[in-house]
Amino acid sequence: xxxxxxxxxxxxxxxxxxxxxxxxxxxxxxxxxxxxxxxxxxxxxxxxxxxxxxxxxxxxxxxxxxxxxxxxxxxxxxxxxxxxxxxxxxxxxxxxxxxxxxxxxxxxxxxxxxxxxxxxxxxxxxxxxxxxxxxxxxxxxxxxxxxxxxxxxxxxxxxxxxxxxxxxxxxxxxxxxxxxxxxxxxxxxxxxxxx
Numbered sequence: 001x002x003x004x005x006x007x008x009x010x011x012x013x014x015x016x017x018x019x020x021x022x023x024x025x026x027x028x029x030x031x032x033x034x035x036x037x038x039x040x041x042x043x044x045x046x047x048x049x050x051x052x053x054x055x056x057x058x059x060x061x062x063x064x065x066x067x068x069x070x071x072x073x074x075x076x077x078x079x080x081x082x083x084x085x086x087x088x089x090x091x092x093x094x095x096x097x098x099x100x101x102x103x104x105x106x107x108x109x110x111x112x113x114x115x116x117x118x119x120x121x122x123x124x125x126x127x128x129x130x131x132x133x134x135x136x137x138x139x140x141x142x143x144x145x146x147x148x149x150x151x152x153x154x155x156x157x158x159x160x161x162x163x164x165x166x167x168x169x170x171x172x173x174x175x176x177x178x179x180x181x182x183x184x185x186x187x188x189x190x191x192x193x194x195x
Contacts, residue, residue, distance in 0.1 A: 067195060096156060
């Protein structure tokens, strides 16, 4: 992907060229059951009825409570609120995990290196948030300051037990109230997902 971005931006790595790039947060969650029933033995591939029966077993809904995920971030973190029902009274940020991104864009940059592939276990009931930096960088409030990541993390913890549709409304309302009459300075993306 990085090579495609570099090509699209026509970057050559010269010191006088533009330093454009993009931030990204990318997650892949394996929802397939990795138990033996999901493995198709090659000896049975010639028996169509067996293949159909096995495919039907594979396509059954996932019943596991544990999911393997892989995540990589270019300047944008991943936030995980572990199943709120397993936590008693989230008064602080102890129930929230922040997976740090690599501090480089998806493009040519100084000290370019491969992105870190984080392998993560997610549990049924966990909530993940993938974010751009627009929400936390927005100026507003009574003192015209940035919202900041600490305040965003506190907001995630405070709303995590609510339905996702209600979380969306709270996030939108909080942002609009914070921004007030000020101009929006950047794109704002928050993707929340309950596992």
